[in-house]
Amino acid sequence: xYPDKELIALCRKGDxxxxxxxxxxxxRQVRATVVGMLGETAEAxxxxxxxxxxxxxxxxxxxxxxxxSTYLTRxxxxxxxxxxxxQQRKNRWLVFFQKEEKINQIEDKTANPDRQDTKExxxxxxxxxxxxxxxxxxxRMLDGYSVKETAEILxxxxxxxxxxxxxxxxxxxxxxxxxx
Amino acid sequence: xxxxxxxxxxxxxxxxxxxEQQQLKKALSASPELRAERDKLLKIRKLxxxxxxxxxxxxxxKVLQRLNNSSSKTETAFSATVVSxxxxxxxxxxxxxxxxxxxxxxxxxxYSTDALIGVDTFSLEDAYSLIDY
Numbered sequence: 653x654y655p656d657k658e659l660i661a662l663c664r665k666g667d668x669x670x671x672x673x674x675x676x677x678x679x680r681q682v683r684a685t686v687v688g689m690l691g692e693t694a695e696a697x698x699x700x701x702x703x704x705x706x707x708x709x710x711x712x713x714x715x716x717x718x719x720x721s722t723y724l725t726r727x728x729x730x731x732x733x734x735x736x737x738x739q740q741r742k743n744r745w746l747v748f749f750q751k752e753e754k755i756n757q758i759e760d761k762t763a764n765p766d767r768q769d770t771k772e773x774x775x776x777x778x779x780x781x782x783x784x785x786x787x788x789x790x791x792r793m794l795d796g797y798s799v800k801e802t803a804e805i806l807x808x809x810x811x812x813x814x815x816x817x818x819x820x821x822x823x824x825x826x827x828x829x830x831x832x
Numbered sequence: 833x834x835x836x837x838x839x840x841x842x843x844x845x846x847x848x849x850x851x852e853q854q855q856l857k858k859a860l861s862a863s864p865e866l867r868a869e870r871d872k873l874l875k876i877r878k879l880x881x882x883x884x885x886x887x888x889x890x891x892x893x894k895v896l897q898r899l900n901n902s903s904s905k906t907e908t909a910f911s912a913t914v915v916s917x918x919x920x921x922x923x924x925x926x927x928x929x930x931x932x933x934x935x936x937x938x939x940x941x942x943y944s945t946d947a948l949i950g951v952d953t954f955s956l957e958d959a960y961s962l963i964d965y
Contacts, residue, residue: 668896671895671896671899672892672896675891675892675895675896676892679888679891679892679895680885680887683885683888683891684883684885687885688883697888700891701891701894701895701898702898704895704899705895705898705899705902708899709902770879771883771884774879774880774883775883778880789880792845793877793880793881794880794881794883796881799845799846799847814842814845814847817841817844817845818838818841818842818845819841821841821844821873821876821877822837822841824876824880825869825872825873825876828876828879829872832872832875832876
C-alpha cells in the first residue's frame with residue numbers, strides 16, 4: 653500500500669492508477685460518513701463520488717498540513733450538509749409532516765422488534781437528528797474519530813463537540829427508547 | 833454543575849474531572865435507573881459503531897468516469913463560452929470603432945491619417961522644439 657504522500661504527488665501529475673488507489677483507500681470512510689449523514693440513498697452515493705471529485709479538483713490547494721482522510725471527511729460533511737439544506741429547501745412544506753411520519757414509522761417498527769431491520773432503524777434514527785448533532789455523532793461514533801479530531805474536522809471547539817455528542821446521544825436514546 | 837445523566841453522557845468521551853468521575857461512580861452504584869440509562873447508551877454506541885456500509889467494487893470506476901467527464905466538460909464549457917462570447921465582443925468592438933470615428937469627424941471634420949492619429953495640428957517645427965526641449 654502506497655503512503656498517502658506519494659499517492660497525492662502522483663495524483664497531482666494526473667496518474668490515473670494513483671487516483672484509483674487513493675479512492676479505493678478512502679472510499680469506505682467517505683461513504684460511511686455520507687451514508688451516516690444522508691442515509692442509504694441515491695443522493696448519498698452521488699455526494700460520496702462528488703467528495704472525491706472536489707478533492708482532486710482542489711489538489712493544488714491541498715498543502716498536506718492535514719491528513720487526506722481528514723480533508724476528505726471535512727468535504728464529505730460539508731457536501732452532506734449542503735445536500736441536507738438542498739433537500740430541506742425542496743421539501744420546505746413537507747418537513748414537519750415527514751418528521752412526524754418517520755417517528756411513527758420507527759415506533760411501528762419497534763413495536764415488532766423481531767421483524768425490524770436494526771441497521772435501517774439506526775439510520776432512520778440518525779436522520780431524525782438535527783444536522784449539527786448528526787455530524788458529531790457520525791464522526792465520533794460511526795467513523796471513530798476522537799473528540800479532538802471531530803472538533804478539527806468540523807472546526808469547532810472541543811467543548812462544543814463534547815456537548816453536542818452528549819445531547820445527540822440523549823436524543824437518539826429518546827428516539828430509539830422502545831427498541832433498547 | 834452537571835446532573836447525573838449529563839455526567840454519564842460526558843463520561844463516554846473522557847470529559848469528566850476526577851471529582852465528577854467519583855460523583856458518577858457513586859450515583860451509578862446507588863441508582864438502578866442510571867445503570868439502565870448507561871446500558872441503553874452503550875447499546876446505542878454499539879449499534880452505531882456496528883453500522884457497516886456495503887462494499888461497492890465499482891465505486892472507484894464511477895469516480896474516475898465522473899472525473900474524466902468533468903475535465904472534458906470543463907474544456908467543452910470553456911470553448912462554448914469563447915464561441916458564445918465572440919459575437920458580443922465583435923459587436924462591442926464595432927460600436928467602439930464607430931464612436932471613435934464619429935468623435936474624430938466631429939472634432940476634425942475629416943478622416944485623414946493625421947486627423948485619425950491626432951497629429952493634424954502638429955507641425956515639423958513642433959517636433960524639433962520637442963527634441964531640443
